[in-house]
Amino acid sequence: MTPTESRAAFSLAGIFSLRMLGLFMIYPVFTFYAEHLAGSTPTTVGLALGAYGLTQALLQIPFGFASDRIGRKRMIAIGLLIFAGGSVVAALSTTIYGVIFGRILQGAGAVGSTILALNADLTREESRTKAMATIGLTIGLAFALALVAGPVINAWAGVPGIFWFTAVLAILGIGVLYLVTPTPANIRSHRDTQAVPELFGRVLADRELLRLDFAIFALHAILTASFIALPSMLRTVLGIHQDWQWVVYLPTLAVSVAIMVPAIIVAESKRQMKPVFVASVAVLCIAPGILAFYRDSLVEILVLLTLFFAAFNIMEASLPSLISKVAPADAKGTAMGIYSSSQFFGIFVGGTVGGWAYGQFGTGGVFGFAALVGLIWLVIAAGMPKPRFARSHMVNVGAISDHEARRLAAEIEAVEGVFEAVVVPADQVAYIKFDGRVVEPDVLNRFAPSHSTPAPA
Structure with missing residues (x-):
């Protein structure tokens, strides 16, 4: 990449990751905080955790279309301001319904597709894959950092402090956007990164793309539901206070990455994507299935969490690659737009249904729901054809x-x-x-x- 392209890729990756960091930091600690909010029930807690996914799913493609008309940077700045406003609302709320509204506003700042479009405006065709990979890598790092940073910041400033910190990150993102990110000479549509309305029917009729859309839906439904029960399980079963649960997440995430890297290498270089894919889905089904019935051993929980995060990371890395392989040559952006919307809808469903399951059946019910989603996914994944590389x-x-x-x-x-x-x-x-x-x-x-x-x- 040229110096300008590198500056564009890293600055946009920073904006993307700052936003994702703020969204994920509440995952490990929110259920404890929500117990003290007026109107809190397991279902409303789950809804608060997943609410931003609904507005993300509905608005990210329209945000991209709007940026074609009024400018990429302007729409990204508007989205980050909405996101910051939602964070402030959540920080100031004393009821669960106020937090839900704040989370809905956070999701309404759906700038993901617009950031990718700006990245396309600023990079040559032959450099764009590298720039996209840079953004993708920082999102994964943001997730890992969030699980560790969330409990640490919570110990210092509580969940309202996390929301305030999230608002500050959004404002910093605006600063990066205007002070560091280059301004494109012109704006035009890019079929490799943006949705094209006339291609929706073609993409939605593609059975293999729909299989992958369900995959990312299921992956994030499982993840979001699991974080309704997981922090409570670590506290009640293992006696680990919420402010110190990062000592569990940090080593399990580190080992999971060590497992993920060779798995991805085997999947791609040895062309063994389907076996690695199906095995990862099986882990995402079996791990919560075991935790639904047996969760009394520290060693067992650590092993299962490590395998769970390894499978999650493998899927996060593999699914965008599979979309690229399967999508028609001129419809990759459209396929990715529908795929991303499916991901955020999975977050919404996982949080809402997971919260309901927790209220009805406790921790076992949440992990049972996650295992059921994993089982359906496993049946669907088993029938996938060997992907064309x-x-x-x-x-x-x-x-x-x-x-x-x-x-x-x-x-x-x-x-x-x-x-x-x-x-x-x-x-x-x-x-x-x-x-x-x-x-x-x-x-x-x-x-x-x-x-x-x-x-x-």
Whole structure:
């Protein structure tokens, strides 16, 4: 990446991760805090935990569309201000309903898709994958840091302090946006990162993409529900105060990453994605299933948590890659938009149903619900075909007519190792899916008008 592209990628990754850090920090401590709020019931506590997912799911794609009209930075700043406002509302609330409203406002600042669109505006086609990977990596790090930082900040300032800290992070994000992030020379639609309305029907009719949409829905439903019961279990069964539960999360997360890395390497380099995928889903079903009935041993809980987080991390890393492999060449952004909405809807359902299950059946009921979702997912995952190990690549082809676009697409598809090529004259881009073991991206770059100096996006 060029220096400007690197600055764009790292600054946008920072904004994204600051926001996600604030959202996840309450997971390990919120259930204890909510016990003292007026109107608190297990169901409303679960709703408060997952409420932001509903507005995220509904608004992130419209935010992206709006940014095409009024500007990326402006929409990101508006979203971060809404997010900060929701954090302040939650911090000041003395009832569970006020916190729910604050969480709904947090979710309404749905800037994720707009951040990715701005990243696309600021990077060349051939650099965009690296920039996206940078953003994806920081999100994973933010989740791990949040589980450790949440209990620490809670010990110092309580959950209201976490919400205030979250509001400050959002304001810092606005500062990064205007002081560090470059401003694009022009704004245009990018099919690799943005949803395209006319492609919704095509994407929603794709059975394999729907399978992956359910996967991310189930993954975050399981995670959110589990954090309704997990902190309480650690306190009541193991006697670990909520302010010190980070001593459990830190080593289990560290070991889970050590398990995840070789698993991902085997899945990708050895082309064993389906076995690794199905095995991870099985863990996400079995681990909460065991905890639903037996949770009296520290060693057992630590082992199960480590395996659970390892499987979660494997899925978080694998699912976007699978979407990229499965989605039509020119519909990756649309597929990712629906996928992300499914993720946030899973958070909402996991929190709401998990809270209800906790009220009806206690800790075992929550883990039982998580295991049931995992079992349904396992049945669906078992039927998935072996994924085609396709890579995505884009070539800026310049101004081109419809006739020339069809001719060029046919010419690209004639290259050995190319699975699919779609040339979109309006975008001036060729979207290509290919087998990286057969053909190198440099070979595909020769289809650019001047492949020695690729045109910027």
